[in-house]
Amino acid sequence: MEQNRHIRLGHGSGGKLTHDLVTGLFLKYFDNEILAQQGDSGLFSLYPEDASGSTTETAGNGMPAATRQTHSPTGRMAMSTDAYVVDPIFFPGGNIGSLAISGTVNDLAVTGADPRYLTAAFILEEGFSIDQLEEIVSEMARVAKEAGVRIIAGDTKVVNKGKCDKVFITTAGVGFLEDRLAHIAGGERVRPGDRILINGYAGDHGIAILGERESLTFRSPVLSDADCLNGLIRDITQNHDVHFMRDATRGGVATVLAELAALSKRPGAHKMGISVDETAIPVREEVRGICEVFGYDPLYMANEGKVVAVVPGDQTDAVLERMRRHPLGKDAAIIGTVVEDHPGKVVLQTEIGGRRMLDMLAGEQLPRIC
């Protein structure tokens, strides 16, 4: 072990090494039941004394969608943070600023929360262009406005030239969480028979970054899918049951599926496995092609505007239809099923009729992807 006691690029991959660092170090010291949930956001309540037994459906349940209250009588909230170090800082379909907004908005939205307030902290390299900074900040403002969130606090630090790379941005956010949606983050209602959906093409963000770095030319350009999913997700959660959601970012769709399968290992959880149809996962031709050339798997490629949602089997078609009515879900697809077989594991039915196991990303596929 001793020779490995240094940080490697893979520790930031969002895959296996990140997971080891989180459980072996952060969870060990920052020991509390909220962080231990390891959701995309931490959940807390403003009035926790009223919130006992609170994942049962109480307030808002059974009320027609239009009059459902959009906040929680127990003051339930979600909070999340992400640091952005993407290289290059400008790429087809976005920049580090739009990513910093949509990433945190999405982390809140996939836990069922309504994202409201964000903070933004900038670490700037001495000599960085203020014009480029302005371009980044104006894009952050545009994306935030479109998503209906406000940036209410910030910080700026500057380090000497060569001590960071242009600009790093860390956003944090809070969202209000209806009590009836509080179960989504933990996924405790996921059970065999549920179906798994994705709102569109996998791997676009990763290939957009790779293409920019390697100056690749595409027949049709691959744009990053960086976008705020809270509108799409609200459409779904206000009209259908959702048992689990997670956004597929670093580590790709495969890592989210592996995390979904791992829910089965929790105490009291249904024993279940994940069965996925590889041919059903939307992947653009260009993305597939570049992945073949570079030896990457599109299922491990980063996304920044893709949600994997698990819904009760009998609501699958209705959710798919609703997703497809939203601009960010028009290429949505049903990609798999929660099954009773192979508990804790993801089994992929491959294009050529075989089966293979999917695991978390091991090592680093592309560093500084977000």
Next chain:
Amino acid sequence: MEQNRHIRLGHGSGGKLTHDLVTGLFLKYFDNEILAQQGDSGLFSLYPEDASGSTTETAGNGMPAATRQTHSPTGRMAMSTDAYVVDPIFFPGGNIGSLAISGTVNDLAVTGADPRYLTAAFILEEGFSIDQLEEIVSEMARVAKEAGVRIIAGDTKVVNKGKCDKVFITTAGVGFLEDRLAHIAGGERVRPGDRILINGYAGDHGIAILGERESLTFRSPVLSDADCLNGLIRDITQNHDVHFMRDATRGGVATVLAELAALSKRPGAHKMGISVDETAIPVREEVRGICEVFGYDPLYMANEGKVVAVVPGDQTDAVLERMRRHPLGKDAAIIGTVVEDHPGKVVLQTEIGGRRMLDMLAGEQLPRIC
């Protein structure tokens, strides 16, 4: 202007250049009334529809301290963030991790909020020692526990060797804010006759960092004052009226006093100036000595555990006494008065009987101080 369109170290100083960047860029684009308050935290309400006219004292006011509710019926909250890039990452009295916790706790506490939940995002340099990271993380956990806050979400990114400097940490936090304390952040009750207090020695953190960088030896070591002030502040706000608070960090005590004087320029504010007695500001002999050698002014030296509080004149002695009963306030002092003269300006009565004007820090005194 064109030759200045690049980021300079002074843009991160917390002084004049930072102020220009915030107003000229961030406030311009992230345009909202919460951010525009420019407090140490942004304030929002979970139930804003109930919170109209909400800076009047309603809930909790007049109730005996012991039974005052510690949260707000309108769901009022404060949110804050800071990025930490301090160099060196270990220094006398703390490390980058303890700083990242206490800094955000203090930003919340000085707005009158009770800090509760924090996020922590790490940017790590490839090759950074995991043992050092563990030392940092364990210290974060210790400080957080002592302050009664929980770290409920986090993120880890790794950049290639040479693309950042060891480790940067960004924390964000939320605190619950009693309605009766919501006026503190804006300082709208500050008026002539109020007195200004500080809870102890100015400039310790700056000198501790400088000493470590320059390998200075002191007769008695100067330790950073990095500490969580929420306990001390709660003692005061639960027992006395407070009209304004701010923690003196980058930019030092002088910058906070300049910001206090600037309150006078707000629409509808009392016209008032700030009169400060230089000899009353506690500064250690060692700090004064090193500042003389390096040509620094201790009043612009960074602190990480100092609050400047403005209280009604008739409560000054009681607040001073209560501060001094707390371990982090034992060297507290009354340092100045809000006056009707020289509105918008800070006038310092100097040791040699003269007067000088204090302004915000211009340029950069010490880069990467926090």
